Amino acid sequence: MTKLLLSGALTTVAAFAQLGADPLTPMREGLDRKEAVKITDNIYQAVGFGNTFLVVTPAGNVIIDTSNALSANLHVKLLKARNAGPVKYIILTHGHGDHTGGVALWKEPGTGVIAQKNQVEFLNYQERLNRFFALRNSAQFVFPRPAEMAWPGDEGAKQLATILFDDKYEFTLGGVKFEVFSTPGETPDHLSVWIPQWRAAFTGDNFYASFPNIYTLRGTEPRMALDYVHSLRS
Numbered sequence: 001m002t003k004l005l006l007s008g009a010l011t012t013v014a015a016f017a018q019l020g021a022d023p024l025t026p027m028r029e030g031l032d033r034k035e036a037v038k039i040t041d042n043i044y045q046a047v048g049f050g051n052t053f054l055v056v057t058p059a060g061n062v063i064i065d066t067s068n069a070l071s072a073n074l075h076v077k078l079l080k081a082r083n084a085g086p087v088k089y090i091i092l093t094h095g096h097g098d099h100t101g102g103v104a105l106w107k108e109p110g111t112g113v114i115a116q117k118n119q120v121e122f123l124n125y126q127e128r129l130n131r132f133f134a135l136r137n138s139a140q141f142v143f144p145r146p147a148e149m150a151w152p153g154d155e156g157a158k159q160l161a162t163i164l165f166d167d168k169y170e171f172t173l174g175g176v177k178f179e180v181f182s183t184p185g186e187t188p189d190h191l192s193v194w195i196p197q198w199r200a201a202f203t204g205d206n207f208y209a210s211f212p213n214i215y216t217l218r219g220t221e222p223r224m225a226l227d228y229v230h231s232l233r234s
């Protein structure tokens with residue numbers, strides 16, 4: 001069986017190449033889509049700056065990443081049109097905003113939200129430096145220049161996960177086994193999902209159509225090249 005490689009980002013470089021006068025242009029990727037992409041009978045993809053994946057099992061659904069806040073409503077609509085079953089788990093490949101923007105829209109009473117344990121500090125780190133990153137993001141992503149904002153304090157981030165793990169987390173839903181691995185690279189909290197019976201790998205932002213963004217223009221902490229190497233090999 002062919003191995004499915006499902007990336008969290010689609011065309012990062014292309015999106016930046018298309019920058020025009022419209023603010024938020026990169027974040028608008030996929031907003032013109034009318035339906036979700038059927039990858040297999042059980043896996044669907046809503047395309048965007050931050051893809052959302054729906055995995056259907058007989059006992060309920062699993063959402064892998066939730067896109068950015070601007071795209072999340074559309075992704076929910078397009079994927080629920082494919083299958084509106086209960087959402088048993090949301091898996092966040094990492095804590096970047098283009099993967100976490102729709103958690104609140106998908107989460108139901110009892111939905112487990114799975115993240116690697118470094119996500120707690122990573123979300124705090126992003127929040128702690130939010131004012132700094134906001135200015136740099138406005139230049140990098142052509143966002144409107146932000147207004148002054150209050151500093152949230154050392155650990156001001158809203159946490160999302162209800163299930164945190166260290167190296168590996170496994171669960172079976174509706175007879176489908178999900179293996180979730182810590183794969184640092186894009187971020188220290190990055191994880192990858194492997195569904196053995198369908199040979200489907202969800203690689204988040206560790207693998208996309210671009211050389212890894214080892215040092216971001218906005219000045220986030222450097223991303224360790226050997227982390228990528230180890231994670232991509234494993």
Ligand SMILES: [Zn+2]
Nearest residue numbers: 094096186205
């Ligand atoms: Zn990312």
